[in-house]
Amino acid sequence: xxxxxxxxxxxxxxxxxxxxxxxxxxxxxxxxxxxxxxxxxxxxxxxxxxxxxxxxxxxxxxxxxxxxxxxxxxxxxxxxxxxxxxxxxxxxxxxxxxxxxxxxxxxxxxxxxxxxxxxxxxxxxxxxxxxxxxxxxxxxxxxxxxxxxxxxxxxxxxxxxxxxxxxxxxxxxxxxxxxxxx
Numbered sequence: 001x002x003x004x005x006x007x008x009x010x011x012x013x014x015x016x017x018x019x020x021x022x023x024x025x026x027x028x029x030x031x032x033x034x035x036x037x038x039x040x041x042x043x044x045x046x047x048x049x050x051x052x053x054x055x056x057x058x059x060x061x062x063x064x065x066x067x068x069x070x071x072x073x074x075x076x077x078x079x080x081x082x083x084x085x086x087x088x089x090x091x092x093x094x095x096x097x098x099x100x101x102x103x104x105x106x107x108x109x110x111x112x113x114x115x116x117x118x119x120x121x122x123x124x125x126x127x128x129x130x131x132x133x134x135x136x137x138x139x140x141x142x143x144x145x146x147x148x149x150x151x152x153x154x155x156x157x158x159x160x161x162x163x164x165x166x167x168x169x170x171x172x173x174x175x176x177x178x179x180x181x182x
Contacts, residue, residue, distance in 0.1 A: 036086065036089040036090055036092075036093050037093060038093045038096040038097050038100065040093070041090065041093040041094055041097050042097045042100065042101075045094070045097065047098065047101040047102070047105070050094050050097050050098050050101065051098055053090075053094055054091065054094040054095060054098055057083060057087055057090065057091040057094070058091060060080055060081070060082075060083060060087075061082075061083050061088070061091060063079075063080040064080040064081060064082040064083065065082060066082070106127075107137075107138060107141040110123055110127075110134065110138045111138070113126070119131070120132075120134055120135050
């Protein structure tokens with residue numbers, strides 16, 4: 001019988017506590033009971049006013065020195081003040097609001113393009129995608145609209161929900177014939 005030497009296994013334990021310290025500022029998350037969210041910001045701004053405020057904050061953020069850096073040349077004052085925490089959070093929320101509003105407007109315009117006779121190939125090209133991707137994205141949006149109306153008890157289709165979604169998709173999107181259709 002051959003005797004084997006004992007095997008030593010070294011296990012390194014990494015503490016996550018140090019990593020998690022980097023994930024928080026140490027400041028309270030909610031100031032005076034109000035937290036900036038896309039939903040709270042969306043009620044305050046139209047698409048145009050949200051875009052204008054976003055651009056104002058984004059420009060200031062780009063031109064101002066980063067937190068902890070000298071304020072200006074030779075330690076003087078910077079011409080542009082850095083964003084406050086509230087403004088930085090507002091900028092993030094505004095970006096999400098603009099994306100949401102643009103997406104909603106995009107789908108309304110897809111509907112208009114179809115109603116005026118544009119093919120799915122033309123719509124896909126205008127969106128920088130394929131006709132199938134454009135159609136599928138619009139069909140998902142329509143389904144979401146039907147579901148939203150049902151959740152909010154908004155007067156909508158009196159049909160079975162699945163039947164209503166299918167009817168809405170057929171009526172507004174005129175699904176292309178695969179393969180080789182327009």
